[in-house]
Structure formats: structure tokens, C-alpha cells
Amino acid sequence: MNVNKGVEPGKYFRHSTLRSGNVIRMPDLRSKTPERSFLPRSISSGLPFSTSKIAELKQIFHAMDDSTMEEIMVRTLGLCEKAPTQGETKRFILGHNIKLHATKSDEGSKRDILIGRVKRIGGSKSSAPVADHDSLFPCMVYNCHAVPKPHVHEVGILDPVCKSKINNGVAVCHMDTSAGNPNHEAFLALGSGPGRIEACHWIYGDYAVWAN
Numbered sequence: 001m002n003v004n005k006g007v008e009p010g011k012y013f014r015h016s017t018l019r020s021g022n023v024i025r026m027p028d029l030r031s032k033t034p035e036r037s038f039l040p041r042s043i044s045s046g047l048p049f050s051t052s053k054i055a056e057l058k059q060i061f062h063a064m065d066d067s068t069m070e071e072i073m074v075r076t077l078g079l080c081e082k083a084p085t086q087g088e089t090k091r092f093i094l095g096h097n098i099k100l101h102a103t104k105s106d107e108g109s110k111r112d113i114l115i116g117r118v119k120r121i122g123g124s125k126s127s128a129p130v131a132d133h134d135s136l137f138p139c140m141v142y143n144c145h146a147v148p149k150p151h152v153h154e155v156g157i158l159d160p161v162c163k164s165k166i167n168n169g170v171a172v173c174h175m176d177t178s179a180g181n182p183n184h185e186a187f188l189a190l191g192s193g194p195g196r197i198e199a200c201h202w203i204y205g206d207y208a209v210w211a212n
Contacts (some may be wrong), residue, residue, distance in 0.1 A: 007189035014190065015198045018153055021108045022115045023160050029204040038140045044094035047155035051077045054183040061138040069138065076135045079143060089120075090145035093132070101203040107167040108157050116156025116165060122209075131172060132208045142208070149175040152209055172209055173200035 003204035009024035016105065018096055048056045054074060056173070063069040080092040122129040129152045132142040157167035174180075174204055186199040204210050 007185045011199050012189045013152065015151065015175070015200055018114055018115060018118050018155060018171060018173070018200065020118055024115065026108045026113050026157075027202065029109040029202070030179055033134050033136060036138070036140045036155050039094060044139070046070040047094065049077065049080065049092065049094065050128075051081060055141060063138070072136045073138070076137045076141060076143075077212065079135060084145070086125040087176075088145055088179075089115060092135070093142040093144050094139065103167060103169045103202055106204070108169075111162050114160040114163060116158045117154075118156075119154045121154055122150060122152050127210055129172070131203070151175055161209070170203040170209060171200055172203055173198050179192060 002079075008027045010027040013024065039047075047060070051074065055068070056074060057063070057077075058065075058070055061069065061073070063073060073164040079201045084090045087197050129150050130144050130146045131150070135141045135143045138204065153173070154171040155171055155172045156165055157169045158164060159166050175188075175198045176195065177199055178196075186201070187193050187197075190197060190199060
């Protein structure tokens, strides 16, 4: 249940929600960022991906001084260089070299759906699942990070009336939230705080996850 009305209904939920037979609200599954492409590795590996090289990047991508494009590039580069939180490992990916899992389509957006089969994927001790967030940049850039104790699930998404399958979902549950920001919208939506509950969300639109 969403406690905070400022957060989209269904965007965050508890782990116990992912049970076959439950009817829940789905958020808007459509991508919120413009469509872009990964650069070939032969090109992306040579990009000066650093705030200290912003002048070179502006020239490469034809970004004007004080433009919206420059602001977007600086923001994404800053996120890349920001120190990880406790227990987090992160990396920015510009190359198309990893297999990603995500919700198949936007079917079921902004409506009630029926949870079908739930299957946990990945999560071995040797290789934790990695969440990938599409970050705004002239080319496709993923902000990839691994956090402690995530659970990743493949979920059958069904029509609650006729019970036919309408989508294949992927959900991530952050089981250890002790290092989280108490003002994060997940805690506001669920009416709790870091370390007190787990927080789950769907992988869709601008997000993907890599798991062995």
C-alpha cells in the first residue's frame, strides 16, 4: 500500500506482496527517457568519460556551452564519480556487452494485475545480481550497481479477470536497507525507514538487471 500520495501507486512494495494469487497495482511501465543506442566498444572505450574532460565530451557530442545537453552530461558524470554507499559496488557501462533482464513490455501499466508464477533468479554468493539504471547522456549509458542481499524474481503478470498472461515481469527486492536514505521515496511510500523493512520495485522502462 502507498502511504505517501506523492509517490506513484505500485512503484514500491513489500517482499510479501510477491505471492501467486495476489492482486496488486502496477506503476507506469513505460520508459521515461529518450531512445538512444549503445556505441560500439571500439568507440565507447576511447571516450574521456570524466567531469575533468567535459570540454572534450562537449566537442564530441556537439553540446553548446550552458546548454541542457551540457547540464545532462555533467549530472551523469557526477553520478558516475560519486562514492558508492556502504556495501555498494558500482560502475557505469557504455558498451553493449552484458545480458540484461527486464519486464518484457509495458502491458499492465497503471492498472491492477494478478501475480502468477514467481521464480527467484540469480543471487548466488559468488555473483550478486546487478541493477542497471539508464542514465541520461547523448549515447546509452547504464549506471550499474550491486547492493547487499538483493532478491531478483521473474514474475508472471496476469489479467485479474480472465487470468490470462499479459506480461513477464522482473522485480528486485532490497532485503537490507540499513544504509538507505530515510528520505528516499521508497520509505516514504511504504511508511517506514532504513533497516526496518525491505523494499521492492519492478525492473522496467529505464531499468534492467543482470543476474547469473
